[in-house]
Amino acid sequence: MTGLENTNVGSAVPAEYPARRILPHAPLLAAARGERPVHRPVWFMRQAGRSLPEYREIRAGVGMLESCFDPELVCEITMQPVRRHKVDAAILFSDIVVPLKAAGIDLDIVAGTGPVVANPVRTAADVAALPSLEAEEVGAVARAVGLLTRELGDTPLIGFAGAPFTLASYLVEGGPSRNHEHTKALMHADPKTWHALLGKLTDVAIGFLRAQIGAGVDAVQLFDSWAGALSLADYREYVLPHSERVFAEIAGAGVPRIHFGVGTGELLGAMGEAGADVVGVDWRIPLDVAATRVGPGKALQGNLDPAILFAGREVVEREVRRIVAEADRALEAGAIGHIFNLGHGVLPDTDPDAITRVVELVHSL
Numbered sequence: 001m002t003g004l005e006n007t008n009v010g011s012a013v014p015a016e017y018p019a020r021r022i023l024p025h026a027p028l029l030a031a032a033r034g035e036r037p038v039h040r041p042v043w044f045m046r047q048a049g050r051s052l053p054e055y056r057e058i059r060a061g062v063g064m065l066e067s068c069f070d071p072e073l074v075c076e077i078t079m080q081p082v083r084r085h086k087v088d089a090a091i092l093f094s095d096i097v098v099p100l101k102a103a104g105i106d107l108d109i110v111a112g113t114g115p116v117v118a119n120p121v122r123t124a125a126d127v128a129a130l131p132s133l134e135a136e137e138v139g140a141v142a143r144a145v146g147l148l149t150r151e152l153g154d155t156p157l158i159g160f161a162g163a164p165f166t167l168a169s170y171l172v173e174g175g176p177s178r179n180h181e182h183t184k185a186l187m188h189a190d191p192k193t194w195h196a197l198l199g200k201l202t203d204v205a206i207g208f209l210r211a212q213i214g215a216g217v218d219a220v221q222l223f224d225s226w227a228g229a230l231s232l233a234d235y236r237e238y239v240l241p242h243s244e245r246v247f248a249e250i251a252g253a254g255v256p257r258i259h260f261g262v263g264t265g266e267l268l269g270a271m272g273e274a275g276a277d278v279v280g281v282d283w284r285i286p287l288d289v290a291a292t293r294v295g296p297g298k299a300l301q302g303n304l305d306p307a308i309l310f311a312g313r314e315v316v317e318r319e320v321r322r323i324v325a326e327a328d329r330a331l332e333a334g335a336i337g338h339i340f341n342l343g344h345g346v347l348p349d350t351d352p353d354a355i356t357r358v359v360e361l362v363h364s365l
């Protein structure tokens with residue numbers, strides 16, 4: 001019993017995917033598909049957010065989750081880094097817990113902490129009581145995507161969802177966690193309940209991604225930010241089948257799929273099996289080494305350490321050049337493309353001008 005049986009895929013499933021923008025020359029989409037981009041694409045996780053004064057200004061007095069359900073505000077916040085940095089992709093301003101909130105789970109995002117869940121999920125009864133995600137509950141997000149596809153012109157829009165394991169960790173721990181002890185205890189002590197929980201969260205992720213794809217995003221990223229807390233054996237047994245189902249259920253949409261985690265150096269081979277087109281790599285492993293672990297036929301994304309942006313122009317330039325050289329060696333080692341990114345999100349106090357300079361440098365290489 002893997003817990004994968006008779007799980008209904010979330011009802012946030014459009015009948016069919018409406019026509020999407022055709023962006024024949026978008027470097028991000030070309031790199032993801034192994035075609036030759038006109039220049040090396042670059043974007044940054046968390047590019048929309050606290051590093052930008054214009055973000056802090058427009059968010060003043062508006063709650064984080066409240067802002068995620070305001071289509072016009074989501075559109076403006078998403079556009080801010082695109083206008084300022086001239087990045088090769090926009091990433092939808094939302095959060096990994098948005099579909100959980102939309103489904104009716106009692107949680108909030110506490111500044112300086114992150115998502116906090118009122119009633120942590122610990123038992124089979126808690127799992128059985130979890131609500132499923134209905135399409136209309138994320139209608140505001142779909143409307144934001146619609147506004148953005150008109151505003152963005154030829155720049156692709158990346159949608160995203162939290163991966164089943166990372167979402168489960170927030171629900172079981174009740175908030176950010178260093179050791180994930182309640183999550184791992186449930187995983188090992190009650191596999192049946194664990195797989196039932198991940199099955200429900202897989203449906204939520206699929207439903208959230210399908211709502212975004214149906215509204216016109218051009219690529220998607222699955223954030224398994226906490227997967228690095230797991231051993232390879234546990235990742236394969238308790239997590240991979242569920243992440244695999246997310247990618248399989250959205251494969252028909254024909255949009256590039258990016259699979260990202262943090263601290264995943266030992267998991268890259270298994271993550272490569274989940275079925276995504278691109279694997280995001282954190283800064284702890286060189287991209288050419290990552291290419292040998294992920295296996296051939298995938299594009300790679302990454303992987304500048306976000307902290308390097310605080311080290312001054314010379315260091316940033318040296319490190320960007322190193323990563324581009326490692327990416328070119330990765331292409332010789334079987335990777336089909338490279339999307340320049342950080343190894344995790346932009347840190348809140350980053351100098352926005354340092355980010356703009358990285359875009360200019362990457363485009364010049």
Ligand SMILES: O=C(O)CCc1c2[nH]c(c1CC(=O)O)Cc1[nH]c(c(CC(=O)O)c1CCC(=O)O)Cc1[nH]c(c(CC(=O)O)c1CCC(=O)O)Cc1[nH]c(c(CCC(=O)O)c1CC(=O)O)C2
Pocket residue numbers: 044045046047048049050051059064091092093094095096097109110111112113114115160176223225226345348
């Ligand atoms: O420190 C805090 O105030 C809580 C930050 C936090 C949030 N969600 C959270 C966390 C935990 C964490 O990031 O460590 C929880 C969260 N949100 C997200 C992730 C995935 C990840 O970043 O690894 C996670 C888990 C991060 C982790 O636990 O390591 C995803 C996320 N949040 C967000 C976005 C969208 C975007 O950046 O455009 C995205 C996805 C796209 C991306 O990463 O680029 C946006 C977001 N979420 C949030 C914020 C801060 C809101 C504010 O105070 O103005 C912001 C904006 C910003 O980062 O400045 C809230």
